[in-house]
Amino acid sequence: MSIFECIVISIIEGLTEFLPISSTGHMIIASSFLGIAEDDFTKLFEVAIQLGAILSVIVYYRKKFFPLNKWNFYIKLIVAVIPALLLGFLFSDKIDALLESPLTVASTMLAGGIVLLFIDKLFKSAPTVTREENISLSKAFLIGIWQCLAMIPGTSRSAASIIGGMQQKLTRNLAAEFSFFLAVPTMAAATGYKLLKTMKEHPEILKNKDNLVLLGIGNLVAFFVALLAIRFFIGYLQKYGFKLFGWYRVIVGLILLGLILTGNLK
Structure with missing residues (x-):
């Protein structure tokens, strides 16, 4: 992976991590187009740069995360x-296998887009939870179950948890914000597990100075881009809802399926 490819993938991660369009799906497709080998370092890189995105949430919502005595x-x-x-x-091994499949990404991008086109109508009844303090433990757990759908590449962790939040009667904006909050422990755990697994199975990857430089650049780029993406998404969502993201996913899904069926994307 070159520095240019590293920056491109990191910009995609920062832009898409908190939008309901699947960051993992976009990184897989971008890697395919750029011809980046799906080796062990690439798989680690696509997970590890989520740390930069995590930090952007903590910085943007620092008043929510600090001080650390907010036990509830x-x-x-x-x-x-x-x-x-x-x-x-x-199911970590099966998830890793799915991460190599553009067809999985294309299919779930399309299906998720259709859902987003109708999500506001599906949950048109007035939401009853308007503040994070009013989210119960049972609602939080159920939103966490919805988030698990994102283990299928292309689904979007953000989309799955936002839909889960709205199904639990959270307002559209609160569902999005709780999705951001939930990203922190989820992505931290996924990144930590991937790093430990790599250290155990392929220790040479993290001993390579060039790889460490790429990881540092990737996290830095993802951090700054994700900060801008969070600000944009909250403002846009409040005014316009999910339809733009739904149509985007449908169009991208159809294009990807076409490229795969014609043999132009493997």
């Missing part, structure tokens, strides 16, 4: 992340 807030996040931790641990 942190307990909700712990409860909500449990389903993803369990399923991720049990």
Whole structure:
């Protein structure tokens, strides 16, 4: 992976991590177009640069995360992340296999886009939860179960958890914000697990100075781009809803399926 390719993939991660369009799916497709080998370092890189995106959430919502004595807030996040931790641990190898499949990404991009086109009508009844403080532990846990759908590449962790939040009667904006909050423990756990697994199975990857430089650049780029993406998404969502993202996913999904069927994307 070159520095240019590193920056491109990191910009994609920062732009798409918190939008309901699947960051993993976009990185897989971008890697295919750029001809980046799906080796062990690439797989690590696409997960590890999520740390930069995590930090952007903590910085943007620093008043929510600090001081650290906000026990109710942190307990909700712990409860909500449990389903993803369990399923991720049990099915990590199968998830890694799915990460190599553009066809999986194309199919889920299309299906998820159709859902987003109708999500506002599906949950048109007035939401009853308008503040994070009013999210119960049971609601947090159920949102965490919805988030597990994102283990299928192309689904979008953000989309799955936002839909889960709205199904639990959260307002559109609160569902998006809780999705951001939940990203922190979820992505931190996924990154930590991937790093430990790499250290155990392929220690030479993290001993390579060039790889460490790429990881540093990638996290830095992802951090700054994700900060801008969060600000944009919250403002846009409040005014216009999900239809733009739904149409985007449908169009991209159809294009990808066409490229795959014609043999132009493998």
